[in-house]
Amino acid sequence: MPRSFSVVVICFQLIVLVQGAKRFHLGRSKGGNLGEPAGISGVKLPPAQWFIQKLDHSRPTDTRTWKQRYFVNDSFYDFNNPGPIFLMIGGEGPASAKWMVQGAWIEYAKQFNALCIQLEHRYYGESHPTMDLSTKNLLYLSSHQALADLANFISAMNDKYKFNREVKWIAFGGSYPGSLAAWLRLKYPHLVHAAISSSGPLLAKVNFMEYFQVVVNSLREKTGDEDCVTRVKLAHQQIETFLKTDPAIIEKEFKVCKPFSKASENDMKNFYSSIADDFADLVQYNEDNRISDKRRKTTTINSVCSMLTQHPEKPEYQKLAEFNSIVLEESDETCLDYDYSKLINGLRNVSWSSEQAEGGRQWMYQTCTEFGFYQTSSGEVEVFGNQFPLDFFIQQCQDVFGTKFNAEFVSAGAEWTNRAYGGLDIAAGRVAYVHGSVDPWHALGMTTTQDNDAPAIFIEGTAHCANMYPPSANDSTKLVAARVEIQSYIGSWLNLP
Template identity: 25%
Template sequence: MKWLILIVSIIGCFSIRGLNKASVESIPNYTLMNISVPIDHYAPNSPTFQMRYYIRTDYYQQTKSGPIFFYCGNEGAIEVFVNNSGYIDFLASQMDAIVVFAEHRYFGQSMPFGSASFQTPNNLKYLSPHQALADYAYLLNYLKREYYGLPVIAWGGSYGGMLAAWFRMKFPHLVAGSIASSAPIFHFNGTVDPNEFNQLVTQHFSEVGGPGCPAVIRTAFQYLEMMRYNSSYYYNLEQWFNTCEEIITSDDVYSIMNWLYNAFSYLAMTDYTSPSNFLQVLPAYPVSLACGNITEVVDLTDYAHVFEYVAKGANVYYNSSGTQQCNELNLTVTEGSLGDEGWDFLSCTTLSMPIGMNGVTDMFWYEPWDQLAFDSYCLQTWGEATQVNYAALWYGNSLNQTYILRHASNILFSSGSLDPWQSGSVLINSNPNLVAYTMIGGDHHSDLRMPALNDPAEVVSGRVIIKQTIQYWINGTIS
């Protein structure tokens, strides 16, 4: 088994090697700040590094009566999340809140060892969720000295949503409540079916594009599997997929498979009803557009015909502008907006989130989750063993999801019905002190995006629930 690409959180997942320029070029009304935080919060006399955060106070200055909205930065440059979490700012304007977006260590420009942060295992050992949460607690303690007594609401989407939920669990004295959107806190060994993520991707394509859409995609993968170890097809595959690279080995064919897989899985996560610029610049309803291309196939027995239209579907994700002359198989699937190195390390250590496929209940190929193969990849790449029990030890995890959250309180878990990360998300209320719901027509943290006229009705109503829940946490009443 090869590990050429790992699914993110989304979870994602942003790097010092570059940013999605359209996402980070400007942050109006926010002030960029730095704070010195310990590299190791769990050791005395630790050296420090500069963690970046953005803060906006003008809404609060009007009445000086609002809360602090604190976004737990996830696996990328913090500007990406500021620009793609417009509802937080929107609600802050209604509730006179201070807004803070904190950058996750080892992402964006918050590098504990500067350009050497990823160069040695010793430098990397401080990259973990618990160290990041301690950063956020450190920053909040500092802010609370200046803004004494203000209640804090933590926010996050995807991995950031996991952090927001864990923040409330670990630091309830600092956080009055948490909004955890599309937060797959159960996506670990023992609490998830590894195949479910890809089953939900396939279900999404079937619901939006009709059953013919995943059927064509599955056929394309069957052909690629057949051709993968037959070099007589390699030159033709270059032509059929218009690749920038030469296809000369079976690994190159596998790169085509991954190129398609990533396009379709990321499209399933970002199938928003308005244009977006999160992972890539995308039009509204991109899965519908992709399936519109894919289902133009008339002859499923014609390899070239099938590949041509499946590639057109994938290019709704990679090349919506139509400006690329060839398909670059090794193109960063998130245009540099996600920190691939940092996320890969987290996936190999504290956040091992199993994902597999079988080619039967999903539209891909047979590649079941193989923990031993993944462990081998991680040891070879990072020199680190996978900490499969990390979530259980630090935040509570077991085969019984209700048991995990029995002591938790004041956390709102929201999910979108189109989001494949439902596979590990909290979908039902497990105790009366939690809120959990699924938004029909919503996708990966749709509710955190800036409100738009064509938002699905349940995304709109979900935002109302968020506002009312925050009011209740802060005041004990809903206005």
């Protein structure tokens, strides 16, 4: 393929939180929101490599360094005739070598003869900048430092591979890393030529009440009527009634780990949040092509709504409990653990060997200091009740990191993020913003084109980061068309035929 310059593309990996009480949700799934691509078997994966990275980019005289993990796939690349370079950067979870051989970005790499590189996000996976995860050491965990990591890495790779000035980098990312992709283009336009930002929440918002509003709208969109929403609403109303009159019924049906008679107020908020999160995850990953959660292959919005709307002889709470049992089984949980103290104690563990070092503690710190993103019940009170309002999440910030992490502190962090990057008024060209209508995160993203040089691709009927996964025979025509459109933008921004 003829070209007059080389290109580097950066693809970001996304990721939502589930922990100790495994169902706890802070906008992150265990292993990351993006997960891993499906369809990989018998393929040799590239080995990990290590980059010496600066600890603190805000102080030029700080000489402290650490080792950051990255992967390289050069099987499509001709170093004698340098072409594009795709760099996939991990998000709030471990970087996976599986992304080096599978996914939409790999199909683009084949098309443009690209060198593929993936860089892991600081503090996640095996990229450990500090001795532990103490609050003092988490000072160096931020989107600002992550973007500077990218810039430093890009410059170093330019030197290592002796790329000339015509080498252009394009950033790809999904969810939080989708935001990073756009912000990288904004902050380092001399290093990054363009970006594909998938499912990126550009607007930091503490009370993300719109999340569950989209969840409810997605139930309507995928089923074509109001019946499923009505059943979910009735189920939650019945649960609230039984918890006041005969809680043993709900204890049995929902297989809780401890009786409600021993539950604190925060325990109960965590319980309600957990059963609502069943639907949050169901919608966010509906009918995607990822390998990390087997239940999503068969458990979809339509299948769960059918479960709720059929069998009129069963009360709604019982049918919702059946869905909860499916979630427990596929999550390898024997009971629904809603214990708030256990949750907090797990998140307080600062060791790299702790369960929460997988990413739960780190992402919680970022939500408390930069983004918020708290998926509260405030926006859909009629359906889910208002049992997990904003103060429930602010309390978690304080209980884990200290009393200064109050509502004012968290709000100030989100305001700083929007000032630094522009929120939905971001002023960056050559960025394509990709969102799915079913994905709740699109509520904080760019879904309409404001500038012809920064197009929005809104895919009806698709969920979180759907365009990033490997192609599937089950993909909708609109998803297929979106991938083609993204490839077209890459080609046009590279001035390629």
